[in-house]
Amino acid sequence: MLISGEKMDYVNINNLEIFANHGVFPEENFLGQKFLVSAKMGVDIRKAGLSDDLNNTLNYGEICQYITDFMKNNTFKLIETVVERLAEKMLLNFELLKSIELTIKKPWAPIGLPLETASITIKRSWHRAFIALGSNMGDSKAYLDNGLKSLNCDKIKVLKTSEYMVTKAYGYTDQPDFLNACTMVDTLLTPHELLDRLHEIEKEAHRERIIRWGPRTLDLDIIFYDKLIFEDDELVIPHIDMENRDFVLFPMKEIAPNFRHPILNKTMTQLSEQLSDR
Structure with a gap:
């Protein structure tokens, strides 16, 4: 996982030439045309540099072949679609990337019209x-068990989950105690895409939003x-x-004690200790 502010190394491929069949017009799909693909790939290569072992870095020959095969074996109208799908496939298939x-x-x-190239660039x-x-x-x-299983998919990797804890209801207190946990994931989804996925999982669990902070079969929050x-x-x-929520802070302290709140600038350990003191 790329930590914000962390120095990242890169493996670069510039203008790989591929003849493929992508485009809006029928002749582009039928006759094909040349494409130039460049990739700046974030990877920690220090271990490779120290060990001189190819297994510790990205093999750019293998990467070039993967890109070529993807471009040739698929046909899309928009290069926006080509670049989006290719970036996703590469992030899913190359563990070090x-x-x-x-x-x-x-x-x-x-x-x-006279033109050198038309191009699309994305960062993922x-x-x-x-x-x-x-x-x-x-x-x-x-x-909770089923919610975690549903979370763990190709675009969401569940890395670590806290122990389940029983807590009193928050806000609307006239209801049964809750079973709570927190989980740490790596994801390719944007925040809103992740939120949509959480709502889908809640719906699968027959979650109903009737009373704010009311009883629920499953509640998932980013x-x-x-x-x-x-x-x-x-x-x-x-x-x-x-x-101010023990059912969030204490599980967070368990799985990420040194994670620092980006606004409060305090770790989960510090925030949980503050809450305990109150």
Whole structure:
């Protein structure tokens, strides 16, 4: 996982030439054209530099072949789609790859005007997120277990989960105790895509939003996403008031004691100790 502010090394490929069949016009799909692919790939190569072992870095010959095969074996109308799908596939298939800046150029773009290239560049990477889980209806342990299983997919890797803890209800207190936990994940999803996925998992667990802070089969909340500070009508990161919620802080302290709140500038250990003192 690429930590914000951490120095990253790069393996670069510049203008790999590939003849493939992508484009809006039928002749582009049928006749094909030349594409130039460049990739700036974030990877920690210090171990490779010290060991002189190819297994500790990205094999750029293998990378070039992978890109070529992907470009030749698929057909898309938009190079926006090509570059998005290729970046995702590379991040999923090369374990050492942490981030990628990918550019695809069309030197023969059919626009009828003098042009060197038309191109698309995107930057994509793995992101570290922390998610809180809670349940106080039915078999709460089963709901948390199944929620974690549903979370763990190709674009979300569950890395570490706290012990489950029983806590009193927060806000609306006239309801059964909760079973709570926090989990640490790496994800390729954006914050809103991750939120949508959490809502899908809650829906699978028959979550109903009737009373604010009311009983629920499964509640999933994004607590942190990298060191992001973000707010809109649907999502607030870091999660509002998490520093006053023992059912978030104590599980967070268990799995990431030294993770620092990007606004409060205190670690999970420091925040949990503050809460305990109160």
